Amino acid sequence: MSRNFKTLDDIGDVTGKRVLVREDLNVPMADGAVTDDTRLRAAVSTITELADRGAIVLILAHFGRPKVPSPEHSTAQITRPLSDVLGRAVRYVDWEGAAESVATLQPGDIGLLENTRFFGGEEKNDPAVVERFAALGDLYVNDAFSAAHRAHASTEGLAHRLPAFAGRQMEAELDALDKALGNPEHPVAAVVGGAKVSTKLDVLRHLVARVDHLIIGGGMANTFLAARGVDVGKSLCEHDLTATAEAILDAADAANCTVHLPYDVMVATEFAAHPASLRTANVHEVAADEMILDIGPAATEALADVLKTCRTLVWNGPLGAFETPPFDAATVALARTAAALTREGSLVSVAGGGDTVAALNQAGVAADMTFVSTAGGAFLEWMEGKALPGVAALAR
Numbered sequence: 001m002s003r004n005f006k007t008l009d010d011i012g013d014v015t016g017k018r019v020l021v022r023e024d025l026n027v028p029m030a031d032g033a034v035t036d037d038t039r040l041r042a043a044v045s046t047i048t049e050l051a052d053r054g055a056i057v058l059i060l061a062h063f064g065r066p067k068v069p070s071p072e073h074s075t076a077q078i079t080r081p082l083s084d085v086l087g088r089a090v091r092y093v094d095w096e097g098a099a100e101s102v103a104t105l106q107p108g109d110i111g112l113l114e115n116t117r118f119f120g121g122e123e124k125n126d127p128a129v130v131e132r133f134a135a136l137g138d139l140y141v142n143d144a145f146s147a148a149h150r151a152h153a154s155t156e157g158l159a160h161r162l163p164a165f166a167g168r169q170m171e172a173e174l175d176a177l178d179k180a181l182g183n184p185e186h187p188v189a190a191v192v193g194g195a196k197v198s199t200k201l202d203v204l205r206h207l208v209a210r211v212d213h214l215i216i217g218g219g220m221a222n223t224f225l226a227a228r229g230v231d232v233g234k235s236l237c238e239h240d241l242t243a244t245a246e247a248i249l250d251a252a253d254a255a256n257c258t259v260h261l262p263y264d265v266m267v268a269t270e271f272a273a274h275p276a277s278l279r280t281a282n283v284h285e286v287a288a289d290e291m292i293l294d295i296g297p298a299a300t301e302a303l304a305d306v307l308k309t310c311r312t313l314v315w316n317g318p319l320g321a322f323e324t325p326p327f328d329a330a331t332v333a334l335a336r337t338a339a340a341l342t343r344e345g346s347l348v349s350v351a352g353g354g355d356t357v358a359a360l361n362q363a364g365v366a367a368d369m370t371f372v373s374t375a376g377g378a379f380l381e382w383m384e385g386k387a388l389p390g391v392a393a394l395a396r
């Protein structure tokens, strides 16, 4: 694969060099404990590789959204959890006296710098803040794809100031995304679901020109159904966007992209778990007091058949109101089909989005997908076809 960024394979001899490594360690905490250490675990490969190769590893990370420096936003509290996950010592390095502290570190040592956002200029990509960071290191490694949609001093500015490389996690994410949308094997299917069309207009516009099958589910499918003249009853529907939905359908037509809208749906008159009014309905038979809360079993089966003809799948957004059973049924069923096809080796499957990841975990198949991105905002901007500043700055 030809890549336009350098990785740790290109970084050369790092023995005794101070390597500034941007990680995303913005983990959720409660009562002083990390409640989900996914992000800490994701940082392990790059940090241990550099330390094992004799670098002095200096981790840059933001934590929360501090207005002013405060203990509750200090990275000091992540030092211990990170050290536990790494199985190695991690030294907390305050901004005050940072240079002196870093000077005492030996090859193979790991330091965690204080919150990058304690500098007001971090988020403004202020050259003075870039200098302040750059003065502590010889090389820069960006391992935080999830922060790459922001042009901040630690995510973008530094890449122009020091020799810059992608970390292992960043490398894996960029490779997976490239396989899914950059240079995918066709036919490509995209599943786009979720609550509203309005939050995913740019995603839909970008995808219709690139994928062979666009599968629309979730609340946003209702807006498309309404655009096609279907009465969606009390369903969540953005009626003011039906013209926009029509334009997207036309663009898909022009690009030879087949759009799949459900023809049967799960409806109920009240939004609750296992409601008494639950029934399967043809989309043309939704009553005025009913809501569409998931796509139906026939549509789900038809979509599984579509995936069986495809080589690549990119997925963002659940097909139904999956948090409330049984409206997770279609999402779980299609996720299991995608996972099975991926295990068989016939499908490359890449998924992302906060609720999408939760839904895949609920289906028990997250580990079976080719790649699951936890990057949220950065993943969505990539799905929109936008250049991410933190990634663009790594270009050779």
Ligand code: ADP
Pocket (backbone or CB within 6 Å): 193, 194, 195, 196, 199, 217, 218, 219, 220, 236, 292, 293, 294, 316, 317, 318, 319, 320, 321, 322, 323, 352, 353, 354, 355, 356, 357
């Ligand atoms: P992601 O976080 O993966 O990008 P979204 O935030 O766009 O996904 O969408 C997820 C939300 O969409 C979920 O809260 C889900 O309940 C909601 N949703 C999906 N289908 C429907 C529907 N038919 N009616 C109402 N809400 C829905």
Ligand code: MG
Pocket (backbone or CB within 6 Å): 353, 354, 355
């Ligand atoms: Mg969401």
